[in-house]
Amino acid sequence: xxxxxxxxxxxxxxxxxxxLEDPTxxxxxxxxxxxGFIFLFLCLPLSVVIIEAFSKGVSAYWDALAQPEAQxxxxxxxxxxxATVPLNTVFGITAAWCITRFEFLGKSLLTTLIDLxxxxxxxxxxxxxxxxxxxxxxxxxxxxxxxIKIIFAVPGIxxxxxxxxxxxxxxxxxxxxxxMGSEEExxxxxxxxxxxxxxxxxxxxxxxxGLLYGVxxxxxxxxxxxxxxxxxSGHIRGLTNTLPLHVEVSYNEYDFVxxxxxxxxxxxxxxxxxxxxxxxxxxxxxxxxx
Numbered sequence: 001x002x003x004x005x006x007x008x009x010x011x012x013x014x015x016x017x018x019x020l021e022d023p024t025x026x027x028x029x030x031x032x033x034x035x036g037f038i039f040l041f042l043c044l045p046l047s048v049v050i051i052e053a054f055s056k057g058v059s060a061y062w063d064a065l066a067q068p069e070a071q072x073x074x075x076x077x078x079x080x081x082x083a084t085v086p087l088n089t090v091f092g093i094t095a096a097w098c099i100t101r102f103e104f105l106g107k108s109l110l111t112t113l114i115d116l117x118x119x120x121x122x123x124x125x126x127x128x129x130x131x132x133x134x135x136x137x138x139x140x141x142x143x144x145x146x147x148i149k150i151i152f153a154v155p156g157i158x159x160x161x162x163x164x165x166x167x168x169x170x171x172x173x174x175x176x177x178x179x180m181g182s183e184e185e186x187x188x189x190x191x192x193x194x195x196x197x198x199x200x201x202x203x204x205x206x207x208x209x210g211l212l213y214g215v216x217x218x219x220x221x222x223x224x225x226x227x228x229x230x231x232x233s234g235h236i237r238g239l240t241n242t243l244p245l246h247v248e249v250s251y252n253e254y255d256f257v258x259x260x261x262x263x264x265x266x267x268x269x270x271x272x273x274x275x276x277x278x279x280x281x282x283x284x285x286x287x288x289x290x
């Protein structure tokens with residue numbers, strides 16, 4: 001390569017990054033807009049929640065959370081999450097395995113149905129359960145004859161939350177397992193490993209970060225769900241009010257400290273979820289060598 005050609009080649013290499021680099025004012029403007037948006041719609045509301053929760057002192061904050069109705073709401077929220085997250089985890093793994101490892105009639109329909117809760121309003125999904133299991137619903141009379149309460153009771157809350165949250169684990173695992181392929185699993189099976197042994201030794205280690213990520217999002221949505229739960233709960237104090245519903249009831253009754261104290265728990269859950277989400281993404285990228 002002569003001197004002229006080498007000089008032209010160097011000019012081209014230095015010109016490519018400059019051509020792809022935005023002007024300084026554009027970069028600074030985009031950064032300013034992004035930071036301002038985050039501050040206005042994320043940091044500022046969270047700050048207001050914390051400030052209002054402690055506006056009358058730490059003792060008033062703890063007194064609000066120590067109220068029997070608040071304790072019942074926290075307990076019901078935890079119970080709902082404990083019931084729905086494991087079920088959705090099993091369903092998500094099963095659905096992802098079925099969709100990524102088998103070909104069958106109706107596969108596209110199954111994939112579409114998994115996304116259904118994302119496209120249906122939570123309020124509509126709650127109304128569906130009322131139409132099915134309410135006093136005037138399709139199966140309501142049968143449940144009433146057997147003294148089984150679904151709507152305006154804990155089972156209805158769990159069912160509504162289960163429906164709203166079931167896509168999260170499956171939707172995290174399906175693309176991950178498609179990218180992973182099935183070569184390692186087929187090799188293990190050809191060497192005599194059982195299906196369960198292949199899953200625990202091959203599949204699970206490869207999907208563990210995506211699985212934890214999906215479980216984390218599922219748990220956060222289960223604890224924070226409002227629309228569907230509001231329809232099926234009946235807002236019975238101390239019995240069917242989850243933490244988000246308790247926040248609404250307290251605020252409507254001008255118990256601002258109680259409302260914001262309960263809301264601070266949900267805000268704390270959101271912050272912890274974001275931190276854990278970032279950690280899991282970092283670990284997944286590090287494991288893949290990005």
